[in-house]
Amino acid sequence: MALDIGILGYRFMGKAHSNALARLPMFFPDAPDINRHTLVGRDEEALADAADELGFEHTSTDWESVIDEVDAFYNLGPNHVHAEPSIAALEAGTPVFCEKPLAPTLDTAEEMRDAAADAGVPAGNAFNYRFVPAIRYAKGLIDDGELGEIREINGRYLQDWLVDPEAPWSWRNSKELAGSGALGDLGAHTVDLARFLVGEQAGEIDRVSGHLRTFVDERPVPGEDETREVTVDDAYTAQVEYENGAMGTFEASRVADGHKNDHTIRVHGTEGSLKFSLERLNELEYKRSDGRGYETILVTDGDDPYLEHWWPPGHVLGWEHTFVHENYEFLSAVRDGEEFHPSFEDGYEVQRILDAVERSDDGGEWVEP
Amino acid sequence: MALDIGILGYRFMGKAHSNALARLPMFFPDAPDINRHTLVGRDEEALADAADELGFEHTSTDWESVIDEVDAFYNLGPNHVHAEPSIAALEAGTPVFCEKPLAPTLDTAEEMRDAAADAGVPAGNAFNYRFVPAIRYAKGLIDDGELGEIREINGRYLQDWLVDPEAPWSWRNSKELAGSGALGDLGAHTVDLARFLVGEQAGEIDRVSGHLRTFVDERPVPGEDETREVTVDDAYTAQVEYENGAMGTFEASRVADGHKNDHTIRVHGTEGSLKFSLERLNELEYKRSDGRGYETILVTDGDDPYLEHWWPPGHVLGWEHTFVHENYEFLSAVRDGEEFHPSFEDGYEVQRILDAVERSDDGGEWVEP
Amino acid sequence: MALDIGILGYRFMGKAHSNALARLPMFFPDAPDINRHTLVGRDEEALADAADELGFEHTSTDWESVIDEVDAFYNLGPNHVHAEPSIAALEAGTPVFCEKPLAPTLDTAEEMRDAAADAGVPAGNAFNYRFVPAIRYAKGLIDDGELGEIREINGRYLQDWLVDPEAPWSWRNSKELAGSGALGDLGAHTVDLARFLVGEQAGEIDRVSGHLRTFVDERPVPGEDETREVTVDDAYTAQVEYENGAMGTFEASRVADGHKNDHTIRVHGTEGSLKFSLERLNELEYKRSDGRGYETILVTDGDDPYLEHWWPPGHVLGWEHTFVHENYEFLSAVRDGEEFHPSFEDGYEVQRILDAVERSDDGGEWVEP
Amino acid sequence: MALDIGILGYRFMGKAHSNALARLPMFFPDAPDINRHTLVGRDEEALADAADELGFEHTSTDWESVIDEVDAFYNLGPNHVHAEPSIAALEAGTPVFCEKPLAPTLDTAEEMRDAAADAGVPAGNAFNYRFVPAIRYAKGLIDDGELGEIREINGRYLQDWLVDPEAPWSWRNSKELAGSGALGDLGAHTVDLARFLVGEQAGEIDRVSGHLRTFVDERPVPGEDETREVTVDDAYTAQVEYENGAMGTFEASRVADGHKNDHTIRVHGTEGSLKFSLERLNELEYKRSDGRGYETILVTDGDDPYLEHWWPPGHVLGWEHTFVHENYEFLSAVRDGEEFHPSFEDGYEVQRILDAVERSDDGGEWVEP
Incomplete structure (x- = not known):
């Protein structure tokens, strides 16, 4: 069937x-x-x-x-x-x-x-991005306690497609249609990845301070001889505090010249550290407790997450493979009547953080999600 | 039809x-x-x-x-x-x-x-690998003369799946079945890429000095209680000289611990230089004539080779995409009755170089392909 | 004399x-x-x-x-x-x-x-760090308008010498003796570098939101059989807004496992971007307006700042050379009766920002320095 | 005294x-x-x-x-x-x-x-370069057997100060005054480092195949209205075979555009691998036997070679520090009447290899040093 x-x-x-x-x-x-x-x-x-x-x-x-x-x-x-x-x-x-x-x-x-x-x-x-093999591998390390207690987590997501003030207006520039800009489009990914990676160790985000900014106020409408107002942020920054006391900064930009799809996550624990960058999504940088520096792991071995389904070690995957993994998990859950994550509940929790970032920006103070 | x-x-x-x-x-x-x-x-x-x-x-x-x-x-x-x-x-x-x-x-x-x-x-x-977008982009730069006259080209292809002496015997370890080892399996890629990239500027390879080596003489046969002889090379090195006087080294190994599928090409010309590494196949490092160092280009823009067919900038491709591009070109040629490269002629030319490497190794002297 | x-x-x-x-x-x-x-x-x-x-x-x-x-x-x-x-x-x-x-x-x-x-x-x-040649070179690019208008600046300074809870207490852990911890020791460098690099383009920092945290509350006193309270921060984060509307995050940590002296600065402008990292202090990464990615510049050429005094291109300098340059400038100013920067005025301006970070942390709201 | x-x-x-x-x-x-x-x-x-x-x-x-x-x-x-x-x-x-x-x-x-x-x-x-802390640290790993049996060693030394055909003639371009070009000036460093690092494990180099090339035949004499002949190589390549069967390639160039002082050494053993690059001389990349990829070690800790004499961890050294270490060792040997290495004997052994590279180039065949 x-x-x-x-x-x-x-x-x-x-x-x-x-x-x-x-x-x-x-x-x-x-x-x-x-x-x-x-x-x-x-x-x-x-x-x-x-x-x-x-x-x-x-x-x-x-x-x-x-x-x-x-x-x-x-x-x-x-x-x-x-x-x-x-x-x-x-x-x-x-x-x-x-x-x-x-x-x-x-x-x-x-x-x-x-x-x-x-x-x-x-x-x-x-x-x-929960379905990037290197991210799954990272989560495994964190869940196994290899990083110890999580103290710091940072995420930034940099793109540059709006660096040019003449880049055209689209629904992504409208608060009404998109909700927010870099915050909702890119920051949502960061918040979800952070929840996925450290949620079990550090708990939820307890407090947030946020800052949104629109650098280009209006943009030309494609095919029309006019401009339309940009009603969302071009960039945001945030500071976060977790239940367990872990801290960090998040940021995203659509005007970071030279960055195409640069989603970078860093996690520091009492026993080790991790770095991941989406533009090199087959790689994970891992500071072991008994190591001296970051080890660059090419997460393409047969026993790495999802890799038995693909190619031999070193034959790298691309961005689109994350969708295959995601659909595999979702449709299996549909067939088997099981839970799937990230769920609407997860999405709502992400949105609580995004909303808190906006409220904090409005009020100029730290807020609880 | x-x-x-x-x-x-x-x-x-x-x-x-x-x-x-x-x-x-x-x-x-x-x-x-x-x-x-x-x-x-x-x-x-x-x-x-x-x-x-x-x-x-x-x-x-x-x-x-x-x-x-x-x-x-x-x-x-x-x-x-x-x-x-x-x-x-x-x-x-x-x-x-x-x-x-x-x-x-x-x-x-x-x-x-x-x-x-x-x-x-x-x-x-x-x-x-001729169909990696970054390689096509590199060839475009070379053909446009952006590197000037080609003086040096180096290629190395490192893997580690045979570093363990207990890694099992397969047809790839048999001279009769495979012809050669690292040389034919990996070196063939290097020679073809080198021909593709600099052939028009530097001409064909004129002279070769080669060296082959088998580090592990016999390997266990899977499922059997015996070992079988390894009759091909685990690694090779070569020096090459081109028609135009350009020079370089080629090498490959299946026992290079820590390298999964590390095919790296460097080209130095009188006006600029290029570096490419297969494990980061979306990237090209380019030293422009008016630059001071290598620029790391993420070759994923819409006007990069084949990229209009895929995703927005920064959404990286994987190893397997090269096969899509290759099949697209081959089948288009079949339909249209046009030439396709790399052809059997190209494959034969590659093999002349591989054969020369083996002959040079046998005789301990430089040989012409 | x-x-x-x-x-x-x-x-x-x-x-x-x-x-x-x-x-x-x-x-x-x-x-x-x-x-x-x-x-x-x-x-x-x-x-x-x-x-x-x-x-x-x-x-x-x-x-x-x-x-x-x-x-x-x-x-x-x-x-x-x-x-x-x-x-x-x-x-x-x-x-x-x-x-x-x-x-x-x-x-x-x-x-x-x-x-x-x-x-x-x-x-x-x-x-x-104002006297690192690569930083001087970066400032030259910014002052010449090569980056256009500055929109984003980020700085982080990561060390790990306090990651171990048994690392000994010193005056650097005392509010009375040191004033603050990572904030004053490391963050002061970040704030000064940020002022130096973008001050002329972006103006001063207008608003700050800060967060300080002490992860290890007490530490052993060397040579004594007791512990002493840690009264300063192990780490801080901050968000900043400049007069011209530029934004950014600053952070520092003494408990970032795997980082020894990792002071990293990123600047994004409307025309280009820069990245610098202290552990590779001879290098500057520069995204030109007409480039596609970051170019890694080894800032060791004879006409680079201070380099005519040292060695031929590519013969890298170390951390201590910054002190030679600094003393050269200071003592020349003393001899010639001229101004020297960074001055006490500069140091005071840095401290206004650090103070604002602490006040913001206390009050949970953005503050003006 | x-x-x-x-x-x-x-x-x-x-x-x-x-x-x-x-x-x-x-x-x-x-x-x-x-x-x-x-x-x-x-x-x-x-x-x-x-x-x-x-x-x-x-x-x-x-x-x-x-x-x-x-x-x-x-x-x-x-x-x-x-x-x-x-x-x-x-x-x-x-x-x-x-x-x-x-x-x-x-x-x-x-x-x-x-x-x-x-x-x-x-x-x-x-x-x-024997006195670079990271190189000493690497030798320690090799001597301790951490890499197992050495199988492959590669060294390249790339500079670009002669890439411009108008770069002036100097004694370094004269066979009579300098002996050779890139080979003696740069290749000598590579051969010495290779001997230092793997000599005890792999023995001496047994066989060599070499290739020298002069790309620019004459250069202008500074201050005179004439050119003088270049009688040394601009670049060389070599293949080497060690007593224990290890193999590798060496190369150097003075015309490698974009490379200032890029001396890179790679060593692959049966249990691990190492990479070192002079332009990042504080770093060593190390693939451990129980690791998955290369770990980037900042060799600046207090118990790293010579580091107790300098600064705290992460405060990087420069090129010139190698001379301090070298003079320290040499003068201590003079005072104490002890042996010093690299000695004239070592220098002679290096030269035997360089000479073999030249003889091999002349004869077009592998030769013994």
């Missing part, structure tokens, strides 16, 4: 997930069989082309009819359309997989979390 | 190419349509399982019947079975794509080259 | 400066001639040994008598003894060179600044 | 050693006391200036009179003036410290070695 998948959204994330679905049979033969059943969008022509390219059997401009028909519903649209279809699907008992961040506002995220809790079916929030 | 593909071999390379074929429609929509038609092997049961996993319609234990039925024949078996089926397919007018190195001996490689020349159909030799 | 130098303090910093003085004649022949005149301390025996080792003509346990005798007075003792002798020397019209941070409290730092202003002689605060 | 030192040569090497001598008292108090007694040269005026700068008591244009007067004679002139004064000094029973390579020809080097053997006093050949 194959699972029928419906996907809303056919651009960047639509392609990333469709590709992942297409690759499961060859590399994860124990994954559920799936049908790329229905692709959902608004523009019928573009939709037809996309369905053809991405290998979907059907298209629909009406997500409401789709959520009942499929065994799992992927909501990969812009942030402001995450809530309604996701909640409706969950109310229909259909497992949902939703892109991150969960919602433009914390209230909406809470509704989504509650809907997931009520539905009792897997509701995944697509923080794909 | 879709192209029917027959593939001999269903292990590492069989999977790498099958995956590449499966991914073409979504990412290279202008590639020819293809059918994964027939998978060829000897063990019917394993073959059936593999065909299922790799998405083939048919299986066959008789390659002779397949070469007439398909529009392209992929020979991905061990080196000693490259020649006969490839030549037969070419004589049948069927385009052939053969794994590297072309053949265990130079004589056999020459027969294969001649068969390709007679057939007048694309005959590709699968040196996939 | 040689300048007579008196130095208070003969441990780490005493040796670093004495060495610098000793090296000036050979490498900076246009520096003033100097006599290592008097070494000041409390323990006569240790002092005599140190004077012998460090090449001083005289010793004294009475700094008050020395400040009149010498042409420049170096105050290299612990932080809590910076103020009294420095102020007395300045009141006597003797130029003063004082280690950083200026004082344990902002009030005291203000007194020292005022004394320097009244004295009208050079009063230097020894932020030696 | 202080040792009187006479030094022939006052340019680059003269300054490097004079500085080292000047620094011994402060940092190596157990070194012999020394007087910078007499500086020897030909140009009286330049000599007087240099003696003043470098701190020498006397000058002389007559080395013959000096060799009897001093307790140690440093021969730091160009290669072609190494032999006569060194041999004369040794015959006078005066310890000699001579720059590398020992002599322009192997015959001359042999004479120097024999003179040293007859004299029975320390005769040092100044291969300063």
